[in-house]
Amino acid sequence: MKIDLLTEEYVDAYASDIAAHSAPFPGVVEALEDLASQGASLCVCTNKGTKLSNQLLDALGLSKYFAAVVGADQLRNRKPHPDHYLFAIRSARGTPARSLMIGDSSNDVQSAKAAGAPVAVYAYGYTDTAPDLLGADAVFKHFEELPDLAVRLLNYQPIPRV
Secondary structure, eight states, X not given: OHHHHHHHHHHHHHHHTTTTTOOOOTTHHHHHHHHHHTTOOOEEEOSSOHHHHHHHHHHTTOGGGOSEEEOGGGSSOOTTXXXXXXXXXXXXXXXXXXXXXXXXXXXXXXXXXXXXOOEEEETTSSOSSOGGGSOOSXXXXXXXXXXXXXXXXXXXXXXXXX
16 A cells, blocks of 8 residues: 555654654753662653664663663553553563653553553653643653652652762
8 A cells, every 4th residue: 555655665764864853851861870770670661663762762872771662563552551551561570559650741641540650741742731731740841850750759768879
């Protein structure tokens, strides 16, 4: 079909220069390093395909921070269905009660809430709805806030820094 051919061409074009117009938001790398140093097991749960997600993370030098990448193509039900997030949690050897969804859309909030997990939303994310109206447990404006936000939302004691 013509639509399949066009889709393939689009994906090929995107993949050929995947990080040309992409960069981590300010503070993301530092937040990932801080969370990892506290013993967090991080996972990507995305409605993007797994192959493209891994390719983008590799190109941006972020793959090393994630225990797993779970794209929409890995299971039948994707976000906002809780199965997607639950599978991602299991892939990172976590549990819903000890996980925190960091998202930017209503799909992220709905998926995490249905899975029984708290969720924090980035204020400048990918949504037409005002972030404070998405129903998240917290909204943050700077990624530097994430480590302390995780401690507060999960009510745990971080590993002391030496």
